[in-house]
Amino acid sequence: MTTFSINDFVSQTKQDDAENEFFELETPRILEVNLTDRVWAKAGSMISYIGQIKFEREGILEHGVGRMFKKAFSGEGTSLMKAEGSGRLYLADQGKKITIFDLNNESITVNGNDLLAFEPGIEWDIKLMKKVAGMLSGGLFNITLQGTGLVAVTSHYEPLSLLVSPGEPIITDPHATVAWSGHLQPEFRTDINLKTFFGRGSGESIQMEFSGEGFVIVQPFEEVYSEGRNS
Template sequence: MSRYSIDEFIKQTKQQDKGEGFFELETPRMLEVNLAGQVWAKMGSMVSYRGQIKFEREGILEHGLGKLFKKALTGEGTSLMKANGNGKLYLADQGKKISILHLNNDSIYVNGNDLLAFETSLDWDIKMMRRVAGMMAGGLFNVKLDGAGMVAITSHYEPLTLLVTPDNPVITDPNATVAWSGSLQPEFVTDITLKTFFGRGSGESIQMKFAGEGFVVVQPFEEVYLAQQQ
């Protein structure tokens, strides 16, 4: 049947220029970067590229001693690579759904495992979650991004954004928490009754409590973070 021909397959799946700018969702799970300069991306996320592009692993001291020490202390599981050049770069991360955010002098926290790529115009810093160090596999860390530029984040399946207001705080499972607004500082709370009820290991009893004004993004999946060798 013609609907299953190679020509039809190519027609349905071929790359298309949508003219959306620097970051473009080629599919819901594939990010196209229209590169003319530099971009930061998660190590190992390159699927394909065309043009003249070079890749460099982030230098050990590229971001200063402060961030180096933080990475050592947090057992950070995500390394970055810098792509330089001109061309089209395609990024993906284990088939996770990709969301693009344009920060306009905003700030956002992203779970380190869910950060796919961001423009070099953005300032960023690693934030430690001291309360859960050693309490969860690999520990947890997040990256705060500030300024003007684009960032691509990933989630297992469709993300859900919950609004946080002073009279209506939100409590989440850390393993299902993807990102939150820069105005929020989560507090870690332990619920022994939940741990007993679910009977599912120490991680289940730890929750993140968001209070104030802002938003938090969650996914319908509990990710387990394993510390990797740098």
């Protein structure tokens, strides 16, 4: 059994006061944002902050009428908050591991529940998965981010990147799929027998099929959603 004095514990776990990058991993599961202007983050992800920072929930017309209607269909999972001001902001989401991507005029599509934060200069849009709206409850949306800047994505445990090659499609479980190349367009397929075979009850097993060339990021955990919220 490992024990600590209070001073030793505080010394080993205290925040790093050296401000360097805009996004920094304070721990593998806590993101530090060295804020000087603005950042978009998942609503409810703030765990602490130092400085003069104001929080505002995303306005219904903040990103245009088109996205407003998409948000009405995709539930609370896409809700964002805007943090403005100067200071250090700490973000986390249910103890999930955080990965920071530095986009260089690139695009990535992220499961709506797995997007933690992104720089305000990044362009984004919600992509609804209408084909499976009646098959999966919640979690039916993805967010495509494009441009140059930082994007923080969360996953349960360590993520795995699978390479998609022409003629060799990758099949994934939607509940374990975190993100993929922005240009890939997944197709949805069902397998009536697979779910029963693994003893998970009757009904159809929904799968995502990625074809072309790119990557898919999966996690060793099936995240189940209900009405746009993590259940």
